[in-house]
Amino acid sequence: MNQQHSDHLLHLLHAHQRQHHFISDQAMIDIASRLKLPRAQVEAVTEFYSFFSRKPRGRFDILFSNCTSCGDAVLMQELCDRLGIKAGETRHDGVVSITDTSCIGMCDHGVSALINDRPLHSIDSNKISQIAALVEAEKPLDAWPTEWFEIDNHIQRTDLLLSTPFEAGSALKVMRDESIDETLEKIRYSDLRGRGGAGFSTAQKWKFCRETEEETRYVICNADEGEPGTFKDRLLLTSHANTVFEGMAVCARIINAKQGYIYLRAEYRYLLDSLEATLAARRKDGLLGNAILGIEGFDFDIAIVVGAGAYICGEESALIESLEEKCGNPRIRPPFPVISGYLGKPTVVNNVETLAAAAGIVLHGERWFRGAGTWQSRGTKILSISGDCCKAGIYEYPFGVTINDILNDCGAERTQAVQIGGPSGTLIDASHFDHCIAFEDLATGGSFMIFDDSRDLLQVIRNFTHFFAHESCGFCTPCRVGTTLMKNGMDKVCSGHGTAHDLDELKSTAALVSRRSHCGLGITAPNPIRDGLKNFPELFEQRLLHQKMEPEFNLDASLEEARQLTQRDDAEAHL
């Protein structure tokens, strides 16, 4: 059933990019005719996703994370200098290229980069020089020290989900002895809410989908964990893949879907082999395929589609567009995917953690789950904790845990601020540390980034505005233009050229982008600036020039090129 997906446009482009290090015009024509797609669509998709390139990239293609937790611009520059290359360019001999990329989900591993799709972590100056030497010697990656690529899960605290062992097929066996309505009721009584951050009732979503009149329905697991600072799905897909797949099968049984998809972010491609192996084992054990566990009519299989570096594809309708071999532009909702999703059919899109929790609920019953958490946020939440603390990693807590307790557990000291839920979430100062993680208080998809008092918080906020400007899909003007204006504004403030006028402009741009954008990306993109201005106004004010207006650029410097071309240096040739 899943064989056809080797022919997915994204996969063909990935394969071509890996082999040839770029996508040529001819390749696009060939792929378009092979897939019977318009050439313009292939070209648009190639341009849209940051992992595809129309210009040749190096045989060692290094994507250096620019995340505040797993990136470091200084180290990237050091590597560039050692290899004699500029960031964003490919060296003339074609050996190496270095570009920065959005968070690659290695925030618990120190400074990290992807080298030919493989994550390499704990990068420091010493390792930079070794990397440079290996690249210069053109040593294949398999000959590099293997421990450089070993990913630890860093599980620091477990609770319901992570501490209870799960046997493949166990939830489906429970389900076999229940009616579908009984299983759905169990999910409903558990009060399970979506773990991606928005917190929509899972049972409600499944019920909507089940009640549609269409024949064909789909279930999609959203493993496009792109929010900077989030890496909990990495753990679930590494060590609990069977639970996740089982959750998909449970959903499929309830909504009567025959096909499921996992949309895996390209940064986690290294997990692909183990995921495929788990799927193959499940097929062998009769847990995927036709008549699962001998249940007549329960036919279901799962295919994996690998994304290509686009944060926006974590938005469910953009994800569906991407699955349909298109650019990841969010759709207008309603209709919601449960009514009209993948290929226009009713589709459930759930977060990895939600599906794993659903499998657990079916197996252990709703009381197992309801017992933890607050009355509006039942169960537990897996947090990915990173930044300035002693023990970064995975922490599973019952909902309702306070920020103070978390900071104590992970050994964070002199904490200046915490970014809850990633850049699109909330930036809080110490006066909010008595608040708790819950949908009704501080909601998070899992990202928990800690900044101590040694950090320049304005630079952090600036980093986030750059992230959104880069990741805006460009479909709607408020977000496309607004995120760049906010980026420029923060650049100006951080460089010490901002004035009170610039802060006013930032405020009004932030309000406009948030109010007028088409999807959640634009609606939340101004959050870092708005929270920063609200909770840390003094940081902005300290950096301002006390004058009415300062030009956006250096006027005199912008005449330099003309001075050189005309060889003038008189008074009139300066501003």
Place this chain on the structure above:
Amino acid sequence: MSKVRVGTTSLGGCFGCHMSFLDMDERIVGLMEHVEFTRSPINDIKHCEPCDIGLIEGALCNADNVHVLKEFRENCKIIIAVGACAINGGVPAMRNHFSLQECLEEAFLDEIGVDNPHIPNNKELPLLLSKVHPIHEVVKVDYYLPGCPPPADAFVKVLTDLLEGKEPSLPKEMLHYD
């Protein structure tokens, strides 16, 4: 009561906005009962005096544009960016896709039929900025009057609002161009 003083200028622009301004036809007679022009290409006065409203057409392309714009900002209580070039850079900003060197070489060295090819360097000529910029990147702009050019009705509406002491605002119909 003394008249409201208005200055206008075209920086890197085509004077199309000024032409559109004049398209208000006989309504200008009524307007002149309330306003008088200081510096403007309409009366050919070359320097600004303190005034109430400055209408700026065109983008910032060279050093002289910057001087003129700063003079306006220092002298005007209200600055209005008029038209696509002042607001976004417009047509002049199309050169931003190329380096200044490429632009000058194309125009003064490589173009067919160029006599005595050299890049002009007379001190009388203002130097070009490396990139074209909208005016709000250099001075504070109070209001924006969009359009390429803004229709005469929009000029009338904005000036009338200001004369009546209201916040200028354009109805949706005046912001639709197709």
